[in-house]
Amino acid sequence: MPRVSRWFVRAALGYLVLGFTAGAALLWNKGRPFAPGLARLLPVHVEFVLVGWTVQLVMGVATWIFPRFGVPRSAYGSAAAGWLAFALLNGGVWAAALGGAAGRPRLALAGRAAEALAALVLARNIWPRVRASGLSPM
Amino acid sequence: MPPLTRWFIRSSFVYLLAALAAGIVQAAPGAVRAAPVVAVWGPVYVHLLTVGWITQMIFGVAYWMFPRHSRAAPRGSPALGIAAYALLNAGLLLRVVGEPAATLRPGGPAGWLLAAAAALQWLGGAAFAINTWPRVKER
Numbered sequence: 001m002p003r004v005s006r007w008f009v010r011a012a013l014g015y016l017v018l019g020f021t022a023g024a025a026l027l028w029n030k031g032r033p034f035a036p037g038l039a040r041l042l043p044v045h046v047e048f049v050l051v052g053w054t055v056q057l058v059m060g061v062a063t064w065i066f067p068r069f070g071v072p073r074s075a076y077g078s079a080a081a082g083w084l085a086f087a088l089l090n091g092g093v094w095a096a097a098l099g100g101a102a103g104r105p106r107l108a109l110a111g112r113a114a115e116a117l118a119a120l121v122l123a124r125n126i127w128p129r130v131r132a133s134g135l136s137p138m
Numbered sequence: 139m140p141p142l143t144r145w146f147i148r149s150s151f152v153y154l155l156a157a158l159a160a161g162i163v164q165a166a167p168g169a170v171r172a173a174p175v176v177a178v179w180g181p182v183y184v185h186l187l188t189v190g191w192i193t194q195m196i197f198g199v200a201y202w203m204f205p206r207h208s209r210a211a212p213r214g215s216p217a218l219g220i221a222a223y224a225l226l227n228a229g230l231l232l233r234v235v236g237e238p239a240a241t242l243r244p245g246g247p248a249g250w251l252l253a254a255a256a257a258l259q260w261l262g263g264a265a266f267a268i269n270t271w272p273r274v275k276e277r
Contacts, residue, residue, distance in 0.1 A: 010271070
């Protein structure tokens with residue numbers, strides 16, 4: 001597993017725990033209310049679990065596991081592009097989560113834009129690796 | 139594919155089918171008016187998909203395919219893996235039962251089902267993260 005994938009996957013595991021913590025607090029509060037303002041955590045829960053955990057894990061595993069032979073620069077594509085996607089995605093997750101929780105729509109918008117840019121950078125980097133390996137007939 | 143992975147993946151398909159069936163009922167004309175419980179199914183439907191299907195599929199495949207923890211324990215702690223499966227599913231099933239009931243009767247005893255569901259799912263996620271963390275390595 002390349003270094004950038006390890007960072008993607010470890011960050012994803014961190015968001016899994018943080019996102020589940022926010023979700024558990026919201027669900028407990030729904031059943032046995034203990035903090036009236038807790039509903040503001042919903043954007044944090046959604047952003048951390050959907051993008052921070054799920055999308056990030058897929059990005060890390062795809063960078064690691066897709067076919068590698070004949071890709072220019074390095075076996076995993078451009079390392080700089082991988083790190084740029086990692087930085088954009090994680091900056092975007094925090095901006096979107098905090099923007100949503102704090103009621104600052106411009107911050108949330110910037111976060112979502114950074115997440116979309118991360119996906120674009122990663123897709124461009126991985127695109128040449130989406131091809132037949134020569135081992136399977138399908 | 140280890141037995142625990144097969145359990146994760148088979149369960150994830152069951153949740154996928156349950157979620158899509160719930161989605162059909164929810165979208166059927168007149169169903170929302172006919173059964174009040176269907177009208178409050180929204181969060182259950184979303185979590186059947188995101189926790190029951192997607193997260194559980196990821197847990198199963200990661201347990202199977204991530205780099206080996208060690209020669210003696212290639213997939214880390216089997217007990218933690220089983221705990222992740224049991225806690226996540228127990229929590230999700232409690233939520234499926236408890237959330238519509240607690241929404242229709244706020245302040246009732248079903249609220250404790252939600253509290254238990256929250257704790258169980260959190261413990262399941264934490265067990266998976268703890269067991270998987272040491273396997274995120276070069277080889």
